[in-house]
Amino acid sequence: DAGVIQSPRHEVTEMGQEVTLRCKPISGHDYLFWYRQTMMRGLELLIYFNNNVPIDDSGMPEDRFSAKMPNASFSTLKIQPSEPRDSAVYFCATRVRGEQYFGPGTRLTVT
Amino acid sequence: DQQVKQNSPSLSVQEGRISILNCDYTNSMFDYFLWYKKYPAEGPTFLISISSIKDKNEDGRFTVFLNKSAKHLSLHIVPSQPGDSAVYFCAASPSGTYKYIFGTGTRLKVLA
Secondary structure, eight states, rough: OOEEEEEEEEEEEEETTOOOEEEOOOOOOEEEEEEEEEEEEEEEEEEEETTTTTOOTTTTTSSTTEEEEEEEEEEEEEEOOGGGGOOOEEEEEESSSOEEOOHHHHHHEEE | OSSSEOOOHHHHTTTTTOOEEEEEOOOOOOEEEEEEOOOTTSSSSEEEEEEOOOOOEEEOOOEEEEEEETEEEEEEEEEEEEOEEEEEEEEEEEOOOOOOOOOEEEEEEEEE
């Protein structure tokens, strides 16, 4: 298995633009998590899904952030409009039993 | 408010010595604790975990200790190797959920 796949690996965009981050979970994993990593706050859980249904979105910082999981093979995290303070590394992780498996992350820079 | 705290942002240890990484938590509803290891440009990878019914769990060179009364856990690496140099994240999971609350990480550097 290729593991959790995230795209793009790097994204540079200007303030105000829409950004879409993508995640392909490990096949068969029924939980999917989106995290954001910053120096100040470490790894923050933004939202997680079970069987494609959002379970807890209490970590989503504001309405500019949205996440979807239209099917078991794909999830997106969208920021619209983006701001410089959104610059961070965004990770997707999945699990079926046991621990969470993380993707390689997307490094987002908003200028 | 940080529910999981790693107060040491960095730690340097000589190869062969013991590395001790510490983590404190505030929420008494946490019942499962984990350590993840992260290399640059990669996602975190699971290292070791412990349930709240235990106070120690060992896996090779890695041992996690849990002190529930102090709301403190620690990761011991013995002996430390240069390949252990990475950022280590402590995480805790509230009872009845699969969500993990992570700390801010400790960067370990093992000197050859």
